[in-house]
Amino acid sequence: MKVRPALTAFTCAVALALSGCNLVGGSSESGDDADKVTVTVGLVPDPPGASQFYRQQFDEFENANPGITVKVLENPSDQQLNAIELMFQQNNAPDVFRAQDDGMDRMAARGWVAPLDEFVTPDFLKRFPEGSMDPATSGLHRDGKLMSLPLVWGPWSTxxxxxxxxxxxxxxxxxxxxxxxxxxxxxxxxxxxxxxxxxxxxxxxxxxxxxxxxxxxxxxxxxxxxxxxxxxxxxxxxxxxxxxxxxxxxxxxxxxxxxxxxxxxxxxxxxxxxxxxxxxxxxxxxxxxxxxxxxxxxxxxxxxxxxxxxxxxxxxxLPLSMSFSPLWSMSSKTPHKAESWKVMDFLSSAAFHKAYYEKFGTLTALESAWKAEAEKNPDQAAILKAAQETMRRxxxxxxxxxxxxxxxxxxxxxxxxxxxxxxxxxxxxxxxxxxxxxxxxxxxxxxxxxxxxxxxxxxxxxxxxxxxxxxxxxxxxxxxxx
Amino acid sequence: MKTDTVERALDVSAQSAPGPRRGPGALRRNLWSYLFLVPTVLLFGGFTLWPMVASWWYSFFNWDGVGNPTDWVGLANFREVLGADAFWRAFWHSFAFSLAAIFIEMPLALVLAILLNNSWLRFRNLYRLVLFLPVVATTAVIGIVIAILLDPAGGLVNRVLLDTGLVDRPVNFLGGTSTALPTLLSIDVWKGFGITLIYWLAALQTVPKDLQEAAAIDGAGFWRALRFVTLPVVTPIAIVILLLVFQRSLNTFDLVQAVTEGGPDYATDVVPTYIYRYAFDPSLRAPRYGFASAAGVVFGLLTLAITLLQAPFMKRRMTRSAS
CATH class of the missing domain: 3.40.190.10 (Periplasmic binding protein-like II)
Structure with missing residues (x-):
């Protein structure tokens, strides 16, 4: 086989040029985009229709917060924890992620969950039913620190x-x-x-x-x-x-x-x-x-x-063994804590919870977002009645x-x-x-x-x-x- | 006739590539060959060899897959695997997939390959395509379709069985502990049939035409030509097919995971689903990668042992075929 040195050199040069263009500052971000902070949210497309719902909600969030872009990463429900763990190991973890119930403990045990207490204000806590955010019974606290925020109504999980x-x-x-x-x-x-x-x-x-x-x-x-x-x-x-x-x-x-x-x-x-x-x-x-x-x-x-x-x-x-099930956590490794909290704050807002309830019929953690409507809906009123009659702390x-x-x-x-x-x-x-x-x-x-x-x-x-x-x-x- | 034909067959099978040219300039002459091998070696090393070696290492630790393994437990994981009834049950099920593939799929595929190898058969390419389609179909989709077809409450298969009076109550194909495994074995045979058929067709096409013509001139009919010409020539390839089919069927995972997830009551659990459960089950607070690795290592060793057990048999068959 004859090797043509000139052709080889040319091929190598083209390959190097093509592969190197992103290594030498070929970022597409410029102007306004460069000033934006991107917050990555790792979630699951569940229930059906959640993908579109979250994107639509985050678009509204971005309109209200022009300095923040929300990038959504989706994993199938049964692979979410493994996928998030892999991302942490590759130093590529999402800033905010969904880790439900025991999943939050699994993440927290590895030191990957950031406490949220520095961001929480009395006004924020007032969104939730009275007494439900008590560290001893909230279900969201570990060692007295708030480690997660809920999505669904307390009794919903059990x-x-x-x-x-x-x-x-x-x-x-x-x-x-x-x-x-x-x-x-x-x-x-x-x-x-x-x-x-x-x-x-x-x-x-x-x-x-x-x-x-x-x-x-x-x-x-x-x-x-x-x-x-x-x-x-x-x-x-x-x-x-x-x-x-x-x-x-x-x-x-x-x-x-x-x-x-x-x-x-x-x-x-x-x-x-x-x-x-x-x-x-x-x-x-x-x-x-x-x-x-x-x-x-x-x-x-x-x-x-x-x-x-x-x-x-x-x-x-039936047991009510905690006020809420953990769901949204912030990565302890995020470089954008303030922006990530803004996203989490949005995910715990009355507007988001009302939209979630209206879209999926799920009773969410903020009762004020759905209670009046749920009592008029025969199916949901029956769920509320069943909870009242069949659950105890x-x-x-x-x-x-x-x-x-x-x-x-x-x-x-x-x-x-x-x-x-x-x-x-x-x-x-x-x-x-x-x-x-x-x-x-x-x-x-x-x-x-x-x-x-x-x-x-x-x-x-x-x-x-x-x-x-x-x-x-x-x-x-x-x-x-x- | 027999001696003449076999001698010619041996002439054909004796044709071999020229031996390697050695000498001081050989390395330089073959430099490009080695260069082209580099990607394969790198990919094989990174994605096959390294995971294998790593799983050996991990199997000695109580490790949840995060960070470096530090909790050395020696042979404890192996002891647990070898003492677990669930592992042996899963192993037996995996082995059953191999037995079905070897003793049902391979002979049936050979028969059909012999039929489809006849040039007088019209539309034979269409038949080959139809038989090969399940191989390229996505297993998850097959799983869903099969589950719908076999549903005991209104599925097409049960409706037909009931309407024709073959059964007086629906058969719970995938939900019964005695029916689920045979059902999955049948689906696996059906799904893998096309690829085995292609193997056989490829093997049959190595039988030289002049040999077949010589056999015909010598007065051999279909069966004698099959016995004394075709089968001896394809035997060495058949052994390769046997190994390929054995390995493929022993590692059945996607079909079981998609259709039954090893149930009901682990009646269809196979070693890959067993390992998957310990490594990736989302309900585990901490995955047991160390234990799952040990199960994988034990499974690999058992597979190797069974493969090696076949070696004397294969050697004998090859010798007989050559003589």
């Missing part, structure tokens, strides 16, 4: 409601949704039989059967399905009566073919689609499904009620003490000790749940002992005592320190 199709219930002679588990079981059997394969009575919401946890939370303290621990005693309680019966109820309905077939492979949106299509008569769910159903089927006769309770009577209320070990948080973090690492897999196995394979639950309790106790011993050896806080709230009555509002 409230669960029961959706039912009035027409399908009427076809089987039922005027009301089930009030107890026995009624649920009987109604489900009849409705599915009457549906004759065209529609079905019930589904446990999605492939992991979250309905079990929802219903169990009306029978046993919420901590039992959530962590396996009864916070009244600090001991494992997966085998407690109400928990076992919640699984057995679903096992019986599955065995009796009262449940809609195929739910075992459903994703999180399938239930509201089937409900909206008139093929599913009733199911327990998070409240955001209500707006999704209404979007898909505006005319459907949908009822929204509280969850059915055990036939022997309610054993617990509950203890939260993560907010109560460092040891409690450490124990919950340790429990979160052992997902296989949670009831979920054993419960699902019991339902789909028609096996009794009690023996598996007893075994889980045994393994969980052993794990708790190991973790406590490990913490003690390292001189760290964390033991079963941090998970114990002996005076808590799950049928009453809990008062921290009370």
């Amino acid at each position: 409230l669960r409601v029961f959706l039912y199709n009035e027409d399908l219930l009427k076809k089987s002679g039922f005027a009301q949704p089930p009030k107890t588990w026995t009624e649920l079981e009987q109604m489900a059997a009849k409705i599915s039989a009457d549906g004759n394969g065209k529609y079905f009575a019930y589904a446990p919401a999605s492939a992991k059967a979250p309905a079990v946890e929802m219903l169990a939370s009306t029978a046993v303290p919420y901590s039992v399905p959530a962590t396996g621990i009864d916070y009244r005693t600090g001991k494992p309680a997966t085998a407690s009566g109400g928990m076992v019966e919640a699984v057995e109820l679903h096992r019986r309905m599955q065995s009796a073919k009262a449940m809609m077939p195929g739910w075992e492979s459903w994703d999180g949106s399938r239930a509201f689609k089937e409900f909206a299509a008139g093929r599913l008569a009733m199911y327990p769910t998070a409240p955001w499904h209500v707006a999704e159903v209404r979007k898909l089927a505006p005319e459907i006769k949908m009822g929204v009620a509280g969850l059915p309770v055990p036939t022997t009577g309610r054993g617990a209320y 509950a203890p939260n070990p993560a907010l109560a003490s460092k040891g409690g948080k450490a124990m919950l973090d340790a429990l979160a690492e052992k997902k296989d000790l949670k009831y979920t897999d054993a419960s699902l196995r019991s339902i789909v394979k028609n096996q009794p749940f009690a023996p598996a639950a007893a075994q889980l309790d045994k393994e969980l106790q052993s794990y708790l002992d190991q973790v406590s011993a490990r913490f003690t050896a390292k001189g760290q806080e964390g033991s079963a005592a941090d998970l114990t709230f002996a005076n808590w009555d799950p049928l009453q509002d809990f008062t921290p320190g009370g």
Whole structure:
């Protein structure tokens, strides 16, 4: 092969020139653009339509704040945390990012979340319902510092409601949704039989059967399905009566073919689609499904009620374990703190919350932005009523003490000790749940002992005592320190 | 006939590239060849070799993927992987994908390739295209379409089965613990069929025409020509196809993740989804990259071991084919 030196040199020169033009100050920013600060916001395009909504909102923000440009970075919901972590590792983190619930703790544990206290004014705090920003119970504070701002209404994250199709219930002679588990079981059997394969009575919401946890939370303290621990005693309680019966109820309905077939492979949106299509008569769910159903089927006769309770009577209320769920955080590495705060301030403004409520039907953290309208909307009024009737304040070990948080973090690492897999196995394979639950309790106790011993050896806080709230009555509002 | 034809086949397979020219000027003469190899070596090193070596290193740490791994745990991750029933269940499922590909997909694809390799067959290119389409179709889209078709509540397949009286109640293809894995295996065989078919077609086209003509002149019919000419010639390539199909099917991930995410009750969990769960599950407060790396290393070693187990068999087949 003959090499032509001149051609080679020319090619190299062109390549260098092309690749180097951005390395020697070839920025396109000039004039007004150069004076602008760009704030990057990492969010998820959820719910459907959020991409356009956020862009439109940030355009309005930019008009009101000419010195700031907001650049939106979107990640799929289930990849948001991993993507943000990678960006931090590459020193390319967004200035403001969405890290929901435990995700905020995951980011804060790495030192990537900036406290917001220096920016917060009394006027800012007044936007939120009175007392909701108390550092001890807000859910947004860690070690007394404000680490996050909320998007949704406090009860929204833990409230669960029961959706039912009035027409399908009427076809089987039922005027009301089930009030107890026995009624649920009987109604489900009849409705599915009457549906004759065209529609079905019930589904446990999605492939992991979250309905079990929802219903169990009306029978046993919420901590039992959530962590396996009864916070009244600090001991494992997966085998407690109400928990076992919640699984057995679903096992019986599955065995009796009262449940809609195929739910075992459903994703999180399938239930509201089937409900909206008139093929599913009733199911327990998070409240955001209500707006999704209404979007898909505006005319459907949908009822929204509280969850059915055990036939022997309610054993617990749904938990309000903090005022809000964390959502918006500021990067501790941002060079534009003041501008980032302006964006966060905007995301916590009445105008933004009202727009969000109007677009998605979600009840947001600023009640003043939607309360009057929501009370006039039958669907939303029913959600408010369900929240009032079925929720009570509950203890939260993560907010109560460092040891409690450490124990919950340790429990979160052992997902296989949670009831979920054993419960699902019991339902789909028609096996009794009690023996598996007893075994889980045994393994969980052993794990708790190991973790406590490990913490003690390292001189760290964390033991079963941090998970114990002996005076808590799950049928009453809990008062921290009370 | 047999001896004559095989000798000619051996003549063909014995044709080999000239040996490397060595000498003082060889490096300079081949400089451009080495230069052209640089991008490949860099990319292979950066995106294949380095991750492999790094995952070995990470597997000895309790590490969440952020910062440098510092919490050395020795072989603890490996002990946990090897003692986890869930890992072995996932491994068996992965292996089932390979078995289905080797014992169902490969023979079927060979039969069809022999048919499609006939020049007298009209529209054979169209048939090849149709059979190849699933290979290039996006797995996520296939997953959605399949889920709709197989839906026990109103899906087309169940409607047909019910209407024709083949079943008296809908089959829960993807939701049943006993039906989900066979269903996914079938979809995987269907999706991978086209590429295996192309492999076989390529192999069949290496059979020299003059050999086939010689066999025909010697009086060999279709079956004898297939047995004594075609198969011996394609056997060395068949072994490569076997390895390719084995490796591809053992690493099935996207189909399972898109259709069942390993459910129900982990009935379709495969090793890649098992690893993915520990490394990337958004519900984890801290991902377990160290443990996931250990699972990946164990899986890699097991795959290597199974591949090596096939070596004596392959060697025997190649020797038999050559003789």
